[in-house]
Amino acid sequence: MTDLTFAVVTVSTTCYDDPIRDHSGPALIKYMADKSNNTVQWIHLASTVVPDNQTHVKETLLKLSAELHPHLILTTGGTGISPDDVTPEATREVITREIPGMSQTMVAKSLAITPMAMISRPVCGIYQKTLIINLPGSVKGCVECLDFVYPILRHAIDLIQNKRAEVAITHSAMQGKTTRKHHSCGGDHHHHVGPVNKGERLRQSPYPMISVDDAMKIIFEQANKMPIIDKPLTECLNYICTEEVVAKEPFPPFRASVKDGYAVHLYSDQSHEQIYEIIGRSDAGGENNNIPLNEGQCVVINTGAKLPDSANAVIQIEDTQVHEYHATKINGLNEKSIRINTVCSINQDIRDIGDDVQINELVLEKNVSLGPAELGLLATVGLQSIRVYDQPHVAVLSTGNELMPIDEPSTNNGKIRDSNKIMLMSALKNLNIQNIIDGGTAKDDEISVIQTLQSAFELADVIISTGGVSMGDKDLIKSILIEKFHATIHFGRLQMKPGKPTTFATCEINGKKKLFFGLPGNPVSALVSYWLFVIPTLKHMMGHIQPHHPRIRVQLNQPIEYLDPRPEYIRVIIEWSTKSSIPIASIVSPDNQCSSRLLSARRCTGLACLPSKNDVDSSFFNTNQDGLGQQIDCLLLSL
Ligand SMILES: Nc1nc2c(c(=O)[nH]1)N[C@H]1C(S)=C(S)[C@@H](COP(=O)(O)OP(=O)(O)OC[C@H]3O[C@@H](n4cnc5c(N)ncnc54)[C@H](O)[C@@H]3O)O[C@H]1N2
Numbered sequence: 001m002t003d004l005t006f007a008v009v010t011v012s013t014t015c016y017d018d019p020i021r022d023h024s025g026p027a028l029i030k031y032m033a034d035k036s037n038n039t040v041q042w043i044h045l046a047s048t049v050v051p052d053n054q055t056h057v058k059e060t061l062l063k064l065s066a067e068l069h070p071h072l073i074l075t076t077g078g079t080g081i082s083p084d085d086v087t088p089e090a091t092r093e094v095i096t097r098e099i100p101g102m103s104q105t106m107v108a109k110s111l112a113i114t115p116m117a118m119i120s121r122p123v124c125g126i127y128q129k130t131l132i133i134n135l136p137g138s139v140k141g142c143v144e145c146l147d148f149v150y151p152i153l154r155h156a157i158d159l160i161q162n163k164r165a166e167v168a169i170t171h172s173a174m175q176g177k178t179t180r181k182h183h184s185c186g187g188d189h190h191h192h193v194g195p196v197n198k199g200e201r202l203r204q205s206p207y208p209m210i211s212v213d214d215a216m217k218i219i220f221e222q223a224n225k226m227p228i229i230d231k232p233l234t235e236c237l238n239y240i241c242t243e244e245v246v247a248k249e250p251f252p253p254f255r256a257s258v259k260d261g262y263a264v265h266l267y268s269d270q271s272h273e274q275i276y277e278i279i280g281r282s283d284a285g286g287e288n289n290n291i292p293l294n295e296g297q298c299v300v301i302n303t304g305a306k307l308p309d310s311a312n313a314v315i316q317i318e319d320t321q322v323h324e325y326h327a328t329k330i331n332g333l334n335e336k337s338i339r340i341n342t343v344c345s346i347n348q349d350i351r352d353i354g355d356d357v358q359i360n361e362l363v364l365e366k367n368v369s370l371g372p373a374e375l376g377l378l379a380t381v382g383l384q385s386i387r388v389y390d391q392p393h394v395a396v397l398s399t400g401n402e403l404m405p406i407d408e409p410s411t412n413n414g415k416i417r418d419s420n421k422i423m424l425m426s427a428l429k430n431l432n433i434q435n436i437i438d439g440g441t442a443k444d445d446e447i448s449v450i451q452t453l454q455s456a457f458e459l460a461d462v463i464i465s466t467g468g469v470s471m472g473d474k475d476l477i478k479s480i481l482i483e484k485f486h487a488t489i490h491f492g493r494l495q496m497k498p499g500k501p502t503t504f505a506t507c508e509i510n511g512k513k514k515l516f517f518g519l520p521g522n523p524v525s526a527l528v529s530y531w532l533f534v535i536p537t538l539k540h541m542m543g544h545i546q547p548h549h550p551r552i553r554v555q556l557n558q559p560i561e562y563l564d565p566r567p568e569y570i571r572v573i574i575e576w577s578t579k580s581s582i583p584i585a586s587i588v589s590p591d592n593q594c595s596s597r598l599l600s601a602r603r604c605t606g607l608a609c610l611p612s613k614n615d616v617d618s619s620f621f622n623t624n625q626d627g628l629g630q631q632i633d634c635l636l637l638s639l
């Protein structure tokens, strides 16, 4: 299986203004995904939307090639003949070798479908080791044209990469002969190194902005349940059990007294005077307590003690009085006989064998969280260990030269205390994660980031980092993940506020799949992303059947007057009261919920979900005169 990487650039001013309108980019990604099979796996590294601007397109192509080194870049749009169509010109500025045959094939084959192909000007060529292909802008056109050239793509890439073995195999397959030294495909077996514009920076994120729901789906496709292990009951609190448990023994295992009092053998004649002779005692856990009783005899008994087989009722001490005393104490008491002051019935205050748990009764369903009651129950029926989903090892690491440990005194040299580390490690403790690893702090240089990531990957199944995922030239996480750890970045930008640069990647280290959450550095963004994505993922891995936060309807305590283009997750404190039929959500620090301001998360118990301003009409802002705000959905984080 060969992994080949590709990126997609949509060239369209309209889509640049409103990326949701880009359908061609996603169609190309889908086409390539569908082409993955057991010999080639197409890995989508990045997508971006740029306006019809020659410099912009050129810079994007240069930076994508230089930073991500994809095998292939597909552009869609801007290949026509209107003044705005500049993709071919921009591409020509980038490529160092043109492949006219590919462009001619696309035009020739398209002509059989539409005469419009006459005015399409795609350019295909090579920059460094990346093959760049211009495709038309329409969904149908771009997919059709890609399909025309797809049959030679793999071979072209092998040639560009100078993969001699693969090239030879293709040739022999094509020509029905053994390996040839020379061939006629026009490929150059010596790879071409073009100039790298080191000084230039990508001015737009190459990562498409995807929705929170899509992000969640992607994560859940990648996150596998943990292996099942057998664990001693004493270590199983909050684990999810994977087996159904049926009682192998009854509880109580003997007839037991429900009260402190007397175990009696009742007179069969109800009219008999209710005086009972005390002939011994049965203590809880005591031995030799099966004293034979005749009618009118009893033993002193305590709650939970085994009843003599011949006892047929228990009378609580409150319903008796001493009738006669011994001169001295026997077994701690000097009572000789008692009178019962109440009407008794057979079997009263006796727990029969199996009254609480019958033999073969289901005591625990599968996939249940093991809380105190469940563990007590399992102990009751004699289990010492149980099969549960294991927990992942989770590492938390910070990035940034500005960070100093929390026990450092204040300085005036641009340093701040690392609050994210303690915040996220505590959040994991709250989730009852047992194996939390302090993954250290990476400086803003390649070597430090690589070393920190390497050790976190070795120690943990899930890695949570904060910082270094946005657009700064010191934001190294994504490129290092791709280049040094061959990670797949599943997404690198989200339609949410806060938390836009939240990144999710997977990679394989020592034969094991690792999940990487690159949370933004801003503390509130990090915490909101942790709540939204990391908690459900970890719960899912640990076997929770309902890993997602409950979604409830709340009424805001004050009206929202502005909305952001990104759906926003505002921090609220949910107040439940009998006065209102709907919980009231008080916005925490309503005047300033900026993502660096952790005060806006203080005591927060919910994330109220404000819609994007593009998804509502003006009626959203019409609230009642009662001073309260809109009714909206809210994720319940805790009570
Ligand atoms: N040109 C652009 N700049 C930024 C964008 C953008 O789209 N274009 N996005 C902004 C958004 S939104 C966020 S959120 C931040 C996230 O940036 P990073 O994840 O790369 O994080 P850093 O730049 O490393 O740090 C951001 C901020 O957080 C502080 N920080 C970092 N780590 C910690 C920590 N462990 N404890 C406390 N505080 C921490 C750091 O000092 C910075 O102030 O990017 C925007 N920029």
Ligand code: MOO
Residues within 6 Å of the ligand: 496, 497, 498, 499, 500, 501, 520, 522, 525, 595, 596
């Ligand atoms: O998305 Mo950022 O997280 O707004 O500050």
